[in-house]
Amino acid sequence: MKYRDLNKLPYCDLRMGVIFYFFESPAKYRKEIKGIFEEYCELTKDRFTYYYKNEHAGFQPIKNDDRKYFYNFIDKKDFERTARILMTNATKERMQSIKTEMILANIYPEYPGQIPSRMYFEFLPETEFGKVLHFIKRTFQKIPCYYCCGSLVVGSNDQYIHKCASLGVQLFRETKCLSDKYSVFMNPSLEFEFKNNKIGGSHFVQVLSPELCGITGAGKITETCSKNKIHYEMVGDYAVIAISKDQYPAGDEEVLERYLVLNELFREIIFEMKKPRLYWKNEEWERWMKRFDEGIHD
Numbered sequence: 001m002k003y004r005d006l007n008k009l010p011y012c013d014l015r016m017g018v019i020f021y022f023f024e025s026p027a028k029y030r031k032e033i034k035g036i037f038e039e040y041c042e043l044t045k046d047r048f049t050y051y052y053k054n055e056h057a058g059f060q061p062i063k064n065d066d067r068k069y070f071y072n073f074i075d076k077k078d079f080e081r082t083a084r085i086l087m088t089n090a091t092k093e094r095m096q097s098i099k100t101e102m103i104l105a106n107i108y109p110e111y112p113g114q115i116p117s118r119m120y121f122e123f124l125p126e127t128e129f130g131k132v133l134h135f136i137k138r139t140f141q142k143i144p145c146y147y148c149c150g151s152l153v154v155g156s157n158d159q160y161i162h163k164c165a166s167l168g169v170q171l172f173r174e175t176k177c178l179s180d181k182y183s184v185f186m187n188p189s190l191e192f193e194f195k196n197n198k199i200g201g202s203h204f205v206q207v208l209s210p211e212l213c214g215i216t217g218a219g220k221i222t223e224t225c226s227k228n229k230i231h232y233e234m235v236g237d238y239a240v241i242a243i244s245k246d247q248y249p250a251g252d253e254e255v256l257e258r259y260l261v262l263n264e265l266f267r268e269i270i271f272e273m274k275k276p277r278l279y280w281k282n283e284e285w286e287r288w289m290k291r292f293d294e295g296i297h298d
Contacts, residue, residue: 002251003125003178006154006171011164013095015155016123016132016248018205019185021116021194022145025106027079032142033119034071037100040121041067043135046098048087052158059159062087079106090157097124099155101181115191116146120181122155130246133205137235140207146194147212149203151179152248169279176291177252177259179203182276189274198271202262202292204255205242213239215269228261263292 003014026033048066050059053073062069070087077083082105090096099122107114119139123132136148154172156164165182172180179185190200197215199206208216221239225232231245241262249255263270275285 001175003152003175004250006178008167008171010090010092010094011157011160012154012168012171014125015099015153016125016127016129016150017120017153017155017179017181017185018123018132018136018148018150019118019120019181020139020143020145020148021118021191022143023107023114023116023194024144025079026074026077026083026104026117027106029143030074033102033104034074036119036139036142037070038067039135039138040098040100043131044098044123044127046089048098048100049089049091050087050159052086053084059088077104079104081105086158088158090159092159095155095157096122098122099158103186114195116194118186118191120185122153125152125248128246129244129248133240133242133245136205136207137240140235140238144209145207146209147199148207149179149185149199149205151177151204153179153181153185156181166279173280173284173288175252177204177249177255183280184273187273187276193271196271197269199266199269200273201270202259202266204244204248205240207235208239208241210237212269213237216266221265224261224265228258230258230261260292 006012006014049062051062051069052059073085082103084103086101088096088099101120102118104117136150140148154168156168168180169183172178172183184200187200197211221232221241225241231242233240243255243258272289275282
């Protein structure tokens, strides 16, 4: 399947999605979180026009400066309760060119059920991947994240949340190497597995923390990536692994072999995510989870 065939405007279209997971308390990193948001705005060179957060049902317009609105949101939260914010410039007539969603909460070691905070960012596929990769590495330098992954995704217009999420899943399950925010990046079962040093699968780019890198084995990562023309570099103690260093694929067929290699490389730390509650039948989800064990979809 060619990724450009996913175009179903204004509901769904191809995007590059990146998500960071971290167990540090966001209250300690307010300045850094605002700095990451600032860098994202500078990179995308666009403006947010709508927001959704815990206290509101539905989207609300951002009437003034979008950056000031975000800074105020971060400064006013104590993060004792989970704080969620989604910002976009999507309308009923067109897809977003920028989108971020953050789910942030303080972490207390004495509580066993620790769930990581998450920061999700979306980019147009016209954005140079080298710049996205630089943004990813800069974020790890600001906040000690546990894991990051990024893939081309079926981007959805949240102004039509149920319609576009359903349509997005229909498109997404016909591919092998794309990802999806709702089914994969924010899969509810994933957030409980990080404490067991597990991840949800292979992606176009991922950054492994020292813990995850240690389980996989630095030597094994280096050897595998070198043999299979997969980009690999160490940034501090973090392993950055990308299917390509400078360009996006046009379809599954271009990169499928490298995904198969990474899926085998990460076998010790990959767990089988549970089926999302909505939009998937059991047999469809089981088939997609085993997509690297089967032939290419017809």
